Amino acid sequence: MYDFAVVGSGVSGGRIAYELTKAGARCLLIEAGREFEARTFPRHEIDSSTQLFWGGGLELSTDGRMGFLRAKCLGGTSVVNQALLDRFDDLAWEDWRARSGIATLTAAEMEPHYAACEKELSISKIPEQHWNRNARTFIKAFEAQGYGWKPLDRAQGDCKLEKGSDCIVCLGGCPRDSKQSSLITVIRQAREKGLEVLSGFEVKELVYGTDQVKIRGVLGANGNGLGGKPHEIVVPKVVLAAGAIGNTAILLRSGLGAKLPALGRGFCTHPQYMTYALFDEPVDAHKGAFQAVKSEDRRLREQGFKLENVFAPPIATAMLVPGMGPEHLARVRKFRYLASMEVAIRDEPAGRLTLAKDGRVKIDKSLTAADQEKSRKGLALVRELFEVVGAREIIPCHQVFGLHLMGGCAFGTDPARSVVDPEFRVHGFPNLIVADSSVFPSAPGINPSFTIMALSQRAGQALSRR
Numbered sequence: 001m002y003d004f005a006v007v008g009s010g011v012s013g014g015r016i017a018y019e020l021t022k023a024g025a026r027c028l029l030i031e032a033g034r035e036f037e038a039r040t041f042p043r044h045e046i047d048s049s050t051q052l053f054w055g056g057g058l059e060l061s062t063d064g065r066m067g068f069l070r071a072k073c074l075g076g077t078s079v080v081n082q083a084l085l086d087r088f089d090d091l092a093w094e095d096w097r098a099r100s101g102i103a104t105l106t107a108a109e110m111e112p113h114y115a116a117c118e119k120e121l122s123i124s125k126i127p128e129q130h131w132n133r134n135a136r137t138f139i140k141a142f143e144a145q146g147y148g149w150k151p152l153d154r155a156q157g158d159c160k161l162e163k164g165s166d167c168i169v170c171l172g173g174c175p176r177d178s179k180q181s182s183l184i185t186v187i188r189q190a191r192e193k194g195l196e197v198l199s200g201f202e203v204k205e206l207v208y209g210t211d212q213v214k215i216r217g218v219l220g221a222n223g224n225g226l227g228g229k230p231h232e233i234v235v236p237k238v239v240l241a242a243g244a245i246g247n248t249a250i251l252l253r254s255g256l257g258a259k260l261p262a263l264g265r266g267f268c269t270h271p272q273y274m275t276y277a278l279f280d281e282p283v284d285a286h287k288g289a290f291q292a293v294k295s296e297d298r299r300l301r302e303q304g305f306k307l308e309n310v311f312a313p314p315i316a317t318a319m320l321v322p323g324m325g326p327e328h329l330a331r332v333r334k335f336r337y338l339a340s341m342e343v344a345i346r347d348e349p350a351g352r353l354t355l356a357k358d359g360r361v362k363i364d365k366s367l368t369a370a371d372q373e374k375s376r377k378g379l380a381l382v383r384e385l386f387e388v389v390g391a392r393e394i395i396p397c398h399q400v401f402g403l404h405l406m407g408g409c410a411f412g413t414d415p416a417r418s419v420v421d422p423e424f425r426v427h428g429f430p431n432l433i434v435a436d437s438s439v440f441p442s443a444p445g446i447n448p449s450f451t452i453m454a455l456s457q458r459a460g461q462a463l464s465r466r
């Protein structure tokens with residue numbers, strides 16, 4: 001009945017399903033999570049975490065030192081992300097070509113794919129009058145120390161900032177249908193052209209045949225993955241777009257590990273470290289536009305990190321801010337007086353995803369000595385920047401986060417060192433296609449979504465032609 005099933009509905013899955021449906025293919029989009037919309041997104045921070053994310057909000061590395069966030073809902077992580085879109089630079093493409101052996105990974109080859117995605121999205125900068133005090137503190141500190149910064153590009157429609165919107169809430173799904181998630185862009189448009197969607201179906205494994213693939217999983221489990229009924233769908237071709245962790249888990253559970261020696265290797269995350277700073281005057285970092293500017297300085301890029309002008313909602317802040325008892329309470333009560341900056345490092349692809357006996361994924365992700373050196377330098381710079389703008393207290397957080405989950409199914413020309421070929425097919429399994437964040441051969445040190453979209457657009461077009 002279907003030509004393709006696409007597993008996973010995030011940045012990649014939504015885009016590929018759109019390209020295929022637009023080209024006339026009969027397509028089923030499968031998603032483990034539930035479907036929400038602007039008026040039904042959970043509005044309490046705790047409910048957003050438990051209902052929109054895998055692991056009830058947070059998954060942890062095996063050593064417990066790093067937390068990972070990945071969404072589980074129709075639209076995937078595009079529903080909860082910040083929608084900041086950046087093209088890769090030459091440094092990122094050069095590194096990918098060297099690691100993958102794919103000569104066509106160049107800015108010039110990828111430009112038409114970026115441009116095609118860009119044409120269909122509303123992308124803009126936050127107008128200067130809406131930069132909040134967290135952004136202005138960031139700029140003041142950067143200018144005082146002579147570092148470069150830039151307004152950022154965000155996929156957004158009308159956030160109604162002049163009417164007093166606080167965009168921090170859209171970390172739990174945008175209530176204004178302004179953030180350009182896959183849910184309200186490509187999935188909505190593809191549905192109008194005939195795309196079918198099956199939410200609440202968690203794919204466990206694939207049974208591969210030369211002219212058909214059986215997709216086996218559980219339909220209708222609750223948010224914790226409990227309950228539900230076994231379900232099976234048979235299609236000629238499967239696009240895996242379940243992200244770095246999701247794709248790797250499905251392929252490992254399907255027994256492909258023995259044939260694909262690189263499966264699960266090269267996992268990287270742009271580890272992120274928040275630092276808060278307490279000021280005498282209210283900062284109100286949670287008000288208005290949530291993020292407006294970013295670091296743009298070759299010196300930081302060369303040292304392997306960037307700085308983000310970002311903040312966190314109240315419960316996340318309470319979890320991040322260190323301390324016990326009255327000391328902790330006093331800091332959390334100063335929520336309105338806190339500014340924050342984040343260091344995100346370009347980590348080495350040294351992480352590994354494997355399966356535990358119960359079929360769940362084990363995430364081995366510790367920082368190499370080089371990664372630790374990058375974070376040390378980044379954190380020292382944040383301290384310097386907050387000091388120069390007169391912070392009363394600088395509060396480093398101890399939990400490290402991975403929000404950009406990449407690798408595990410790297411693409412490349414050599415089947416001994418990669419999982420997916422340059423045409424986005426799993427080596428030796430031509431009816432399995434992958435073009436999402438799992439194909440990244442290394443961490444670019446740049447926001448990944450725009451490139452995931454562009455790769456998926458390229459893969460979708462190539463599939464439609466074939």
Ligand SMILES: Cc1cc2nc3c(=O)[nH]c(=O)nc-3n(C[C@H](O)[C@H](O)[C@H](O)COP(=O)(O)OP(=O)(O)OC[C@H]3O[C@@H](n4cnc5c(N)ncnc54)[C@H](O)[C@@H]3O)c2cc1C
Nearest residue numbers: 008010012032076077081082083084203246437447448449
């Ligand atoms: C808070 C936050 C902010 C971010 N901000 C930005 C940003 O501003 N800019 C940027 O570029 N990046 C950002 N990112 C990262 C970016 O969103 C991800 O890199 C991107 O969404 C990955 O796309 P993907 O298609 O590979 O996976 P996802 O978008 O995560 O989609 C994968 C989908 O597959 C589904 N799935 C997984 N396993 C299964 C299964 N077994 N069966 C069925 N379905 C399954 C998942 O539920 C999910 O819906 C952010 C991430 C977070 C968490």
